[in-house]
Amino acid sequence: MTEALSRERRCALLARADRDELIASADACLADGAQVRILVAPEVGCITAQVREPVLAQRFVAGDVLACRAEVELAGHRGWAMRLGDDRAAVLAAAVLDAEVQAERPGAEEVDALCRRVALRLERRDAEEWAELAPTVVEFEELT
Amino acid sequence: MGYSGARGGLEAILAAEDLVRTKRDHAPSPWASAGQITGRFRLAVDRVMGEAGLYDESTAAAAFRQAEGDTLEASHLMRAQRSTLPRLAVSEPVDPSDMVVMRRIVPAFRQPDGPQLLGRTTDYTGRMLEQPDGQPPAPERGEGKQAPERTEDERRPRRFLDLLRKLDLVADQRSGDDPEPYDITRRPARPPAERSAVLAAMARAETGALVGLWYRSILGPDGHVHEVTLGELRHGRLPLSVRHPHTGNAVSVGEFRATEAEAIEDLDGADEDRARFDVGYGFCFGHNERKAIAMANLDIANRRFGRSGPLEQLLLLTVDGLDSGGFLEHLKLPHYVTFRSMVERKRAMRAAAGSGEEPGAAARPAELAESAEPGESAESAESAELAESAVSAGPAESAVPVEPAELAESAVSAGPAESAVPVEPAELAESAVSAGPAESAVPVEPAEPAVSAEPAGKDPR
Numbered sequence: 001m002t003e004a005l006s007r008e009r010r011c012a013l014l015a016r017a018d019r020d021e022l023i024a025s026a027d028a029c030l031a032d033g034a035q036v037r038i039l040v041a042p043e044v045g046c047i048t049a050q051v052r053e054p055v056l057a058q059r060f061v062a063g064d065v066l067a068c069r070a071e072v073e074l075a076g077h078r079g080w081a082m083r084l085g086d087d088r089a090a091v092l093a094a095a096v097l098d099a100e101v102q103a104e105r106p107g108a109e110e111v112d113a114l115c116r117r118v119a120l121r122l123e124r125r126d127a128e129e130w131a132e133l134a135p136t137v138v139e140f141e142e143l144t
Numbered sequence: 145m146g147y148s149g150a151r152g153g154l155e156a157i158l159a160a161e162d163l164v165r166t167k168r169d170h171a172p173s174p175w176a177s178a179g180q181i182t183g184r185f186r187l188a189v190d191r192v193m194g195e196a197g198l199y200d201e202s203t204a205a206a207a208f209r210q211a212e213g214d215t216l217e218a219s220h221l222m223r224a225q226r227s228t229l230p231r232l233a234v235s236e237p238v239d240p241s242d243m244v245v246m247r248r249i250v251p252a253f254r255q256p257d258g259p260q261l262l263g264r265t266t267d268y269t270g271r272m273l274e275q276p277d278g279q280p281p282a283p284e285r286g287e288g289k290q291a292p293e294r295t296e297d298e299r300r301p302r303r304f305l306d307l308l309r310k311l312d313l314v315a316d317q318r319s320g321d322d323p324e325p326y327d328i329t330r331r332p333a334r335p336p337a338e339r340s341a342v343l344a345a346m347a348r349a350e351t352g353a354l355v356g357l358w359y360r361s362i363l364g365p366d367g368h369v370h371e372v373t374l375g376e377l378r379h380g381r382l383p384l385s386v387r388h389p390h391t392g393n394a395v396s397v398g399e400f401r402a403t404e405a406e407a408i409e410d411l412d413g414a415d416e417d418r419a420r421f422d423v424g425y426g427f428c429f430g431h432n433e434r435k436a437i438a439m440a441n442l443d444i445a446n447r448r449f450g451r452s453g454p455l456e457q458l459l460l461l462t463v464d465g466l467d468s469g470g471f472l473e474h475l476k477l478p479h480y481v482t483f484r485s486m487v488e489r490k491r492a493m494r495a496a497a498g499s500g501e502e503p504g505a506a507a508r509p510a511e512l513a514e515s516a517e518p519g520e521s522a523e524s525a526e527s528a529e530l531a532e533s534a535v536s537a538g539p540a541e542s543a544v545p546v547e548p549a550e551l552a553e554s555a556v557s558a559g560p561a562e563s564a565v566p567v568e569p570a571e572l573a574e575s576a577v578s579a580g581p582a583e584s585a586v587p588v589e590p591a592e593p594a595v596s597a598e599p600a601g602k603d604p605r
Contacts, residue, residue: 008388012396045232046198047397049384050325052237053343053425054305055406055443057318059237059325060340062347063193063429065384065400066200069232080389082232084398085200126244126294133246134291136262142254 005112007098013115014097015083016122019090025114026093029100029107036096039078040071042088074099150478168212181205190401190430191215195465196222197329197348199400199429216350216465223466233386236394240404240427241303243380247431250304251374252408258301263379304376305406305423315411315420317447335457342446342459346439347428350465357458358438361445368445368455375406375423379431403432407440413448422447 005013014022030036046064053060069082070092079099083091101108182189182201185208192204196219204222211217247263250256262268308314326333326341333341346354361368381399388395405426411417424444426436442459450456462468 007391008393008395011388015397043230043232045230046226047232047384047386048234048327049199049400050235050237051427052239053427054240054303055317055423055425056339057320058323058340060343060347061325061327061329062238062344062402062427063197063199064226064229064231064329065235065398066198066203066229067232067397071389078390082386082395082397084384084400085202127290129246130294130298131291133261133263134294136264137259138262139260140254 002112002116005115007102010101010112010115011081011094011098013118014081014094014111017090017094017114017118019087019093021114021117022090022093022097025107025110026096026100028110029096029105032106034074034105036099037073038070038092039073040069042068042070042092044068044086044088047082047084070095072096072099075103075105077103150480164212168210176209178202178205178209181208187431188213188215190432191351191435192218192222194429194432194435195219195348195350196226197429198222198226216469219350220466220470236385236387238382238384240378240382240402242300243378243382243402243404244299245301245378245380246401247379248301248376250376252376253304253307256301256304256376257307258297261298303406308375308408308421308423313421315417315422317422333460335460336451337456337460339443339447342450342456343425343427343439343443345460345463346426346442349435349439349459349463350468351432351435353463353465353468354438354442355434357463358441361442361455366449366453366455368449368453369409369441370412371408371410372441373408374437374440375408377403377405377433377437379403379433401430403428403430403436405433405436405440407437407444409441409444409448416448 045067047067049062049065050059051062052058065084066086067082067084068086068088068091069080070088071078071080072092072095073079074096077099079095079097079102081091081094081098083094097107097111097114101111178201182205185205188208189201189204192208192215193199193201195215196204196207198204203225204218207218207221207225208215210221245261245263247265248259248261250260254260305314309316323338323340326338326344328341328344333345358369360366362372379401381401383396383399385394385396387393403426407424407426409422409424411420411422416422422444424440424442424447426439426441426443428435428439442455446455446459450459
């Protein structure tokens, strides 16, 4: 039995999904004619990145990261999404998928399945990256 | 009399812009897509993101292409773009220890916790120029060759600072307070400033300026950096989280790459703990090791000597590329009035000397006209007016017609005008303190950054 995703985990994985799979999945969810109300239109802006440095354990602002967000209402439930970058269509689709799960509509299971595919893909990417990096691990010898 | 500047030249300006656009966009070579630029010029893209203070690879690639490879100009474009965007959120505090490392070296210690991971580097490669005719053939990869599963210690190794703390070799500077970080994009930071303002200024500093200041601190007259031992250097991916508006919990919205450095400094001051080291910290967007290392050394130098010398002021006021580059570049704009008023002052002094007055006595504008040579009275009278106007004028002379409303705002953000009046050193210092940053603290309209003729840098005169 697969573990249920928390809302935060689902949002995080939808934020990493490809735009095409998000849009296709959102279209499938809305194919039954359900009406979506857009509460916050897809908006591109910045997330101010504050970093807590380790020496004095104080925060400072490292800069801004480009991001976009959207919020919708579907079947009386609100869906929210935020992603890095400026893809408005993708973030709107992600918000629809979040609302689909909140409303426990028929497409909810498929949304979580999509999230699990994204998680697997990220794990695979990490493994491939490590396969490239691991040969560069070094132990220099000291000359005494 | 109010502002007086140059005008006209619009057709020539448009023709010059068109020449840039045509030569750049229709060069006899294939179009460089954003993907090509991020894939092949990643370090330039990372530098642009870091110096712009805005992380987005595609945007940086577009800026780099538009700027024809000029990283500072690309950063300028990025900042102008950023000034049009709303702030959607402030992130949860990023813990750099969460970084999944793609490169991690500990030059100070051979066997730290976790691996010495060289990653993607040319640090040990001879600088032999390669000039292939085309794309080299792809290297052969071993089929099915897989690395053993990565351990947590290999993904997020414990930082060297933790080992130093464990060995009781580092002075613990943590006070437990958590001041709100200073946002230099909203308010200009001036000395004395909080440390968070200095760190933020260095994080988006122009790389060359920061390295130059770092080197000056080692070899120059200041001597702010004594030890140049690098504790640790990392490049990797960090999660960015915000507060979910419905649940109130932190939610990750993606990852960004960053470089961080820890620099070890020997403590040798009379009131310092000489039995221990201290550590400086550097952090910037993307992969930019020179900048992070310089920042780490300068962080500890600033904590030790920032207030007793000029270092804090230098870090806050001179390392921003848009400030310094903008001021330098504006010198190319017409300065006819400025120079004419300078000439008039010379003539006035000469005339005063000839009439027996004290040569150094300052002449009032009205006197300039009277003291002018025969046959030049009309021009001198005009110059006198110009000299007077320069005193009250706001922004620098601009070749581009500027609307009055923009003038007022420019005067606020650009700082003192180009003055035809000699300025005393004390006034210089005051001007520097009161001048606004190149990037206005006031949210600007989207159209404003397009007025590229307005100098980004402040005029410290």
